[in-house]
Amino acid sequence: MKIKLTLLLTVLCGLAQATVVRFETVLGNFDVILFDEDAPLTVQNFLNYVNDGDYNGSIIHRSAPGFVIQGGGFTFDSTDLFKEIPPDPAIVNEFSRSNVRGTIAMAKLEGNPDSATSQWFINLVDNSNNLDNQNGGFTVFGKVKSDDMAVVDAIAALQRFNFSGPFGSVPLINYSGQVPVVRENFVIFESISIVEESDFNINAGLSGAWFNPDTSAQGLFFEVLPTAQQVFLGWFTYDTELAPVDVTATVGAAGQRWLSAQGAYKGNQVVMDVAVSSNGLFLSNQTADQTEPGSYGTVTVTFTDCSNAIVDFDFPAANQSGQFNIVRIASDNVALCEQLNTEATN
Numbered sequence: 001m002k003i004k005l006t007l008l009l010t011v012l013c014g015l016a017q018a019t020v021v022r023f024e025t026v027l028g029n030f031d032v033i034l035f036d037e038d039a040p041l042t043v044q045n046f047l048n049y050v051n052d053g054d055y056n057g058s059i060i061h062r063s064a065p066g067f068v069i070q071g072g073g074f075t076f077d078s079t080d081l082f083k084e085i086p087p088d089p090a091i092v093n094e095f096s097r098s099n100v101r102g103t104i105a106m107a108k109l110e111g112n113p114d115s116a117t118s119q120w121f122i123n124l125v126d127n128s129n130n131l132d133n134q135n136g137g138f139t140v141f142g143k144v145k146s147d148d149m150a151v152v153d154a155i156a157a158l159q160r161f162n163f164s165g166p167f168g169s170v171p172l173i174n175y176s177g178q179v180p181v182v183r184e185n186f187v188i189f190e191s192i193s194i195v196e197e198s199d200f201n202i203n204a205g206l207s208g209a210w211f212n213p214d215t216s217a218q219g220l221f222f223e224v225l226p227t228a229q230q231v232f233l234g235w236f237t238y239d240t241e242l243a244p245v246d247v248t249a250t251v252g253a254a255g256q257r258w259l260s261a262q263g264a265y266k267g268n269q270v271v272m273d274v275a276v277s278s279n280g281l282f283l284s285n286q287t288a289d290q291t292e293p294g295s296y297g298t299v300t301v302t303f304t305d306c307s308n309a310i311v312d313f314d315f316p317a318a319n320q321s322g323q324f325n326i327v328r329i330a331s332d333n334v335a336l337c338e339q340l341n342t343e344a345t346n
Contacts, residue, residue: 095137205337
């Protein structure tokens with residue numbers, strides 16, 4: 001099916017303070033980008049458990065394929081199998097973002113929007129129609145990096161076993177049910193920790209033209225706004241399929257797409273919301289329609305130095321995600337970038 005990546009417009013709100021947390025399991029690791037600005041109380045609550053080491057040794061105690069995997073509530077206990085993580089006081093609900101595939105949200109008690117403590121879940125599919133519209137909406141406070149969702153999907157694919165009560169659908173590794181379950185059978189998080197920040201900092205010297213060396217006639221334009229702590233992105237690309245030969249465009253090619261996004265940055269990384277506009281016309285004052293910010297997807301850019309970066313994009317609405325490397329088209333601003341980075345780190 002042809003996917004139309006229509007003109008995307010910038011929104012002037014973004015994701016500030018993009019803290020990244022790494023989840024380490026025997027099945028592989030995955031990183032979660034936290035939405036510090038959209039759900040500050042929820043992120044701080046989650047990080048309190050992380051910093052206290054409460055999640056180290058915790059398990060995935062619920063797996064519902066085609067829905068969610070859930071953790072943060074229990075650790076393995078050799079006597080009783082499940083030992084509850086002592087909860088901190090419940091927090092106020094901060095629902096704002098949709099529960100789409102790959103997002104992480106807080107679990108809570110039925111009929112009590114402000115009851116979340118330690119337990120969280122990761123959405124395996126787009127659950128927005130369900131979870132956004134009940135119990136005050138389930139607070140999304142982060143998102144798994146798109147390339148890391150394979151680990152989450154591997155957890156969801158494990159055979160599940162019933163230990164009664166809240167443990168009616170526990171995913172286990174290499175377990176047949178014929179022998180006592182042991183620690184090695186559980187999906188255990190050996191560590192959940194904040195990823196160390198890079199000593200490189202986004203600065204105005206990164207503004208300019210960049211491109212993916214593996215593609216042609218495509219590029220990205222960045223404008224770094226230090227006063228606002230924002231980055232603007234313009235990404236010139238194409239549709240996922242060639243336009244029919246009988247379709248013509250007034251300007252350019254029929255399959256050209258211009259994507260734009262904006263977000264707040266921290267350190268060497270910026271996470272930007274993408275919104276989609278449609279029904280606009282070239283050089284026309286006709287009002288275009290626009291989706292809600294963040295409902296279409298996100299673009300995450302991690303700058304490794306003044307000349308190299310990694311782009312991670314996830315557009316659930318178009319079922320498109322991926323990662324690629326980019327480099328500068330010209331080196332004119334490299335010296336300025338290096339000077340500003342040195343000043344920021346001293």
